[in-house]
Amino acid sequence: MKPLVRKVFGIVLVAACTLLSTATQARADGQPSEVAVAMTGVDSGDCAPSAPCRTVGFALRRVAQSGIVRVGPGRYRENVVVGEGQQVSIVGAGALATVLDGQRAGSVITQESWGTLSLSDLSITNGHANGVDDVDRVGGGIVALGDLSLTRVWVSYNAAGNLGGGLLALRTVTMTDSVVAHNVAGWHGGGIAALRASLILRRSTVAQNSSSRPGGGIYNDAGPTTIEDSTISGNSTQGGDASALLQDHGRIELRHVTVAGNHGGSAAVSGTHIWRPDVRGSLFTGNAGADCDLRERPDSPDHVDEYNTSDDGTCGTATPAGQTDLQPLSDNETLTRSHALGEHSILRGAIPITHTLCDGTDQRGLSRHSTGAAYCDIGAHQSIPTLPRNVAAPVIPTFLAWGLTITADPGGWYAAGDVHYTYAWQRCTPAGPCTTIPNSDSPHYTGDVPDSEHHIRVMITATNGHGTSAPAYSNLTDEVAYG
Known part of the structure; x- marks a missing residue:
């Protein structure tokens, strides 16, 4: 002292x-x-x-x-x-x-x-x-x-x-x-x-x-x-x-x-x-x-x-x-004042809902579980999700060959309520441009002859009661091998 x-x-x-x-x-x-x-x-x-x-x-x-x-x-x-x-x-x-x-x-x-x-x-x-x-x-x-x-x-x-x-x-x-x-x-x-x-x-x-x-x-x-x-x-x-x-x-x-x-x-x-x-x-x-x-x-x-x-x-x-997209100090529906995270903050949904940090309430007294999302936020203020937002990119296996089927993991999404995923697989040249493959709306994809010497990725959008998200893209496969 x-x-x-x-x-x-x-x-x-x-x-x-x-x-x-x-x-x-x-x-x-x-x-x-x-x-x-x-x-x-x-x-x-x-x-x-x-x-x-x-x-x-x-x-x-x-x-x-x-x-x-x-x-x-x-x-x-x-x-x-x-x-x-x-x-x-x-x-x-x-x-x-x-x-x-x-x-x-x-x-x-x-x-x-x-x-x-x-x-x-x-x-x-x-x-x-x-x-x-x-x-x-x-x-x-x-x-x-x-x-x-x-x-x-x-x-x-x-x-x-x-x-x-x-x-x-x-x-x-x-x-x-x-x-x-x-x-x-x-x-x-x-x-x-x-x-x-x-x-x-x-x-x-x-x-x-x-x-x-x-x-x-x-x-x-x-x-x-x-x-x-x-x-x-x-x-x-x-x-x-x-x-x-x-x-x-x-x-x-x-x-x-x-x-x-x-x-x-x-x-x-x-x-x-x-x-x-x-x-x-x-x-x-x-x-x-x-x-x-x-x-x-x-x-x-x-x-x-x-x-x-x-x-x-x-x-x-x-x-x-x-x-961070931190909003100005404001009432936010509470007697005390707090900073909300804006719609574009990458800190929204940064903590998995199963973690003990998502137990309890935020500064307003809102349960961090009540939003129905699979994640909760960093900081004092818990945002209420509207449109789904991707917080962990989709993932696919890196190896693909003719006749081999791979399955997409949709990644992590910050969203309330029931969520429906839409899949669109894309074929990409080594130089980078990608085009959507017709009739490829399943979470599964099987390598085909046109895929040879190309990379494959999947584009996913998520829809809930508030609307549809921006697209999220997976990693690329290696060049598709001949069968």
Whole structure:
């Protein structure tokens, strides 16, 4: 852990252990397990659903130690403190309906000590942690000193003078179907900074965040990072490294992650002293500098690298950006934003459907099996096939002679529903031109006299309920031998 980061970590821990909040001092036994907050409410009484409070902070002082605070639609301008040891859920009416606005007067939500906080269906915005002391310069949107879960939450347009423009975490953070975007940090972690914390992201997006030091999107110091079916896009750093993600020690696992369009002087995803990095089914494209630089510990077992692709080959197979055909970041029928693969992307259908990487869902929650195709895609977004598309060329035997029958393997096709194949065998001169052989519409072909000193190939098209594909061509046979 870097000295400056260690200093902040120590200060935050001391503050967590010594601060007894007003919220905690006001608590008493026998409080309701569920309270309500509404724009039309009044901060008095027990905040019952029939008589809601006006502010989240007041409701937290009324709810039981393990309770639920339900917040109605509206923009609530306050800086919320969740007291020591509280195990509460704050539930909004939707990320676009319920907004907690920090008024640029500090962190929007501060979770003290080792409690549990669950946030769902709301937005966290306009926090600005830029106080005099280091402890007041972290976690512009959220400071989480205990376990934190985010479900369908937007954390956006927050800032911190030091670590974690959107979020600072010291324990376990689990983020599902959520967005961290347009946040700024003066040090590391423009979107998220985790200090010895376990970071888990599923079906989420970290986008357009920035930092002055490495870790424009995400920074994790010494804790494990797991990211699945998620997008890290458009983040930037002035620190010259890790514009998307910096993993400093610990372990990193990426599954079906799209890392695209991040800007910094060096690698988009960077790690030092990593224990067995495990990266599978992920896409790295359009990033400034290298795509990956994951440096393992000397005693680390071999890393896992399977069905990955990157522009420069630093993470998996090198695939030119033009062949990736990645579409702009957009809603794609989901609360979180993702990059779809265009119709011409060679990464569509790159993974056989029988592989375990095709189990589960994509970032939208769409089952990767539900398209009916024989393959699934690399990256966070699973495309829905329309016209069949060939992903593995047809194959025929290379030896053919008069009277010998060969059979075509149609190859691999990315297609939904029932597929019908049409065959047309072709005779090719040694110089290259090929002509279709009349009445050769079977998957089988028998060598004939006119084939002598020619090469034979097969042309196949595939048809499903959406239409007919472009033709796919097999390899050529050797020159046909005399019988």
